Amino acid sequence: MDSHDDLDLSQWTWTLGVDWWKRIRRASRFACWGTEPQKRGCCQARDEYLKHKSKEQQLQKLKELLEKAAFLRSEAEVQSQLETGSVVCIDTVKDSLRRGVWVPPRELRPSLFKMLQRRPGVKGMERLQTMKRRSAEVFFDGKGGILKNLDAALDTVVESLGRNGWVACELGAHQSLMARALEEAKSLKPRMSRGTTVIQNEIIDPTTPNADREDRVLFLQEQGLSGPSAAKGPAPTLALLESAIIDIVMHLDPRLQRSGLQLRITERCDGMLSNYEKGGAYSAHIDNADGDGRVDGRVLTAVLYLNVGWDRYAGGELAIFQPDHGDIGDANCNGKWNMIYPEAGTLVFLRADHVLHEVRGAHAERYALSVWFCGQHADYGGS
Ligand SMILES: O=C(O)CCC(=O)C(=O)O
Ligand SMILES: [Fe+2]
Numbered sequence: 001m002d003s004h005d006d007l008d009l010s011q012w013t014w015t016l017g018v019d020w021w022k023r024i025r026r027a028s029r030f031a032c033w034g035t036e037p038q039k040r041g042c043c044q045a046r047d048e049y050l051k052h053k054s055k056e057q058q059l060q061k062l063k064e065l066l067e068k069a070a071f072l073r074s075e076a077e078v079q080s081q082l083e084t085g086s087v088v089c090i091d092t093v094k095d096s097l098r099r100g101v102w103v104p105p106r107e108l109r110p111s112l113f114k115m116l117q118r119r120p121g122v123k124g125m126e127r128l129q130t131m132k133r134r135s136a137e138v139f140f141d142g143k144g145g146i147l148k149n150l151d152a153a154l155d156t157v158v159e160s161l162g163r164n165g166w167v168a169c170e171l172g173a174h175q176s177l178m179a180r181a182l183e184e185a186k187s188l189k190p191r192m193s194r195g196t197t198v199i200q201n202e203i204i205d206p207t208t209p210n211a212d213r214e215d216r217v218l219f220l221q222e223q224g225l226s227g228p229s230a231a232k233g234p235a236p237t238l239a240l241l242e243s244a245i246i247d248i249v250m251h252l253d254p255r256l257q258r259s260g261l262q263l264r265i266t267e268r269c270d271g272m273l274s275n276y277e278k279g280g281a282y283s284a285h286i287d288n289a290d291g292d293g294r295v296d297g298r299v300l301t302a303v304l305y306l307n308v309g310w311d312r313y314a315g316g317e318l319a320i321f322q323p324d325h326g327d328i329g330d331a332n333c334n335g336k337w338n339m340i341y342p343e344a345g346t347l348v349f350l351r352a353d354h355v356l357h358e359v360r361g362a363h364a365e366r367y368a369l370s371v372w373f374c375g376q377h378a379d380y381g382g383s
Helices: 009-016 018-027 036-051 055-070 075-084 091-099 122-129 150-163 175-187 228-232 236-258
Strands: 133-135 166-170 197-199 202-204 215-219 263-268 272-276 282-285 298-305 318-325 334-340 346-351 357-359 366-377
Touching: 122 282, 150 166, 150 236, 150 346, 166 334, 175 236, 175 366, 228 236, 236 263, 236 298, 236 366, 263 298, 318 346
Parallel strands: 133 334
Antiparallel strands: 166 346, 197 202, 215 272, 263 366, 272 366, 282 357, 298 346, 298 366, 318 334, 318 357
């Protein structure tokens, strides 16, 4: 690399002060999935860092960067962010800390998935819609869920993601907690707004066929409903569930890296609460069919359903298409739709960049909490 390479960690540690070092080291696995101002702040600090030639100034800038990136203010705040799950990994911070030099974020290179563009055409989709539908297995249902069977469940999730691209599990949260979460979700309904479709980081005009969704959504962090203050807010249970999902994915990460998928989770998106009113649906789509326009695009979708006492005749299933043979874009593709009822506590993981799925028209109000995770496949040039 360049002259920044000779910044040595011990000096840097000394400059930051022991306390800072301890704090940052603890937070180094975790950094806020930045809001826009935070991200801008990081970029400014990085640019400043690169501009300055004196070590002292560079270190000061690096410190500023890390403060912003890791969103560090006080020990208590970091602790509470770790506990609430409002902070997650960002590789840049990790690498900077490890090496004691500023490691710039990877460029926003266009994702290779862009080339895959796996959406079937209209005719192809009509054909796929005629394929068989069957009920999906929900793992660990009636067995205490993921929470009671953590190791086995993590293995199952990774194995199923590798083999099928998706998996449904029972979370294992107490039904009274799910009932509270549902009440909170209902109370937030007036704050929800129409869901948007994003292609290559651009919001698509909601009237185009590409944006064929009828949900209303709310982003938790954006609305101040996750993170340290969430416990005193109107939706503490949703914040807790969001952090449980994030925690599970943090545990999945090393396993996903070691698995055949060789997938590394690097960021998470803000938790999204969704509501479908009676009749609402979301037509078949891949969440991230175009790489989100960047290398660390969304790779994993987690959806937790909140509907206590869901009537199975009310529709609203999540239908996931799984090819038996061929790819969804192929003219001779065959496969099955796996139907998952949106029952409270069912947690679905699917590969955001691969898996075709849809929400079937619901005849009752339907609530879900989704979190997307970004990352890189090893063969994407990620280290
Ligand atoms: O709520 C669901 O079941 C899934 C919704 C979905 O596919 C999405 O928001 O991308
Ligand atoms: Fe989706």
